[in-house]
Amino acid sequence: MPDTDNQPLPTIAILGGTGAEGSGLALRWARAGYDIIIGSRQQEKAERVTAELNEKLGEDLIRGMENPAAARAASIAVLTVPYSAHRATLESVRDEVQGKILIDVTVPLKPPKVSVVSLPEGRTAAEEAQAFLGEGVRVVSAFQNVSAVHLKDPDHPIDCDVLVTGDDPAARQVAIDLADAADARGVDAGPLANAIVAEGLTALIIGINKRYKVRGAGIRITGID
């Protein structure tokens, strides 16, 4: 956990945060004391979802903005969009995230075969983001495997680890702290080339949910406690 005694927690923009995964993270991080901005392509949608989340929180803790404004106002951007919107969203915030950390939650699923691992042209969504944004942005890959259903219920325990990959160890630590703040456990899984495992696991988990007739399968790394 970050040291909350000496400095305010950073501002986080959740781009595409009106979806289930982003909203769940927003709720948990706002509750943990982070300054959260929900980003959306449309101001109106950002505000509508923000109002719903603030009602759940019982306090006006979260703000809503268009994606570029949200990214500009934050020091950390978290990208939670369907893969079909990945490139366009990155284009819309490319300038705003320079010098910052971008945590990519995107999974390159290929509908309708969403339970089969599909590799995008750039190998992983996260590596595509890093290549597109350039070296001025520290891209971290995380949070692909946590059940959105469980995230959105702030009292539901998260029985799932967050595999964190990225080429900058300090940026990985930021994401590990954010996993802890969401009541999950962040695990340092090495360089961004390893993002392929977490992105691929989402397809596996979707298939396992179907095959085992459950809703919230997840993963745990064993042997490191």
Place this chain on the structure above:
Amino acid sequence: MPDTDNQPLPTIAILGGTGAEGSGLALRWARAGYDIIIGSRQQEKAERVTAELNEKLGEDLIRGMENPAAARAASIAVLTVPYSAHRATLESVRDEVQGKILIDVTVPLKPPKVSVVSLPEGRTAAEEAQAFLGEGVRVVSAFQNVSAVHLKDPDHPIDCDVLVTGDDPAARQVAIDLADAADARGVDAGPLANAIVAEGLTALIIGINKRYKVRGAGIRITGID
């Protein structure tokens, strides 16, 4: 577990079974009642390792043979070789495994960077095996993530699931039963295209072992009990 009341358990050839992973599986499966043959490139080496394993077991349960003879005598072949020997070993048993199940345990690690996921030309070792052997062989991918150190100690609990992938559901079930017989838990993870996750996880786990200063990290699928 297979139904042991009505039929004898199948004969399993562990190709490259003189290594740590193969030997550990041999010990556990022999103890569970399977007829086990250790395969090696050299008859002498197969016999030497077989003698050591039988001594551990206290009974002469395991036989040693050259890889092609082992594959010919078995109904299931399990491939536990370093990736550098993958293609040559497949070539040596191509005819012998036709009509059978081949369980590929190979991980395409790229020394010296063994903690970074590396994709081979054919995407995964398992898919390369399937492409090379043809449709007459049912290739299943499994057992990449179980610690060899734990496997070789037959009384050590295995706190790790075995992600089983393959395009034939009945063949996947055979591997799931074999995971159970080794005191691990087999999880049906879908088609062979999903083998990329289990093969990639090995590099992640090697890195996690180093980073967290442990020896036997593993993975578990949560939420399916």
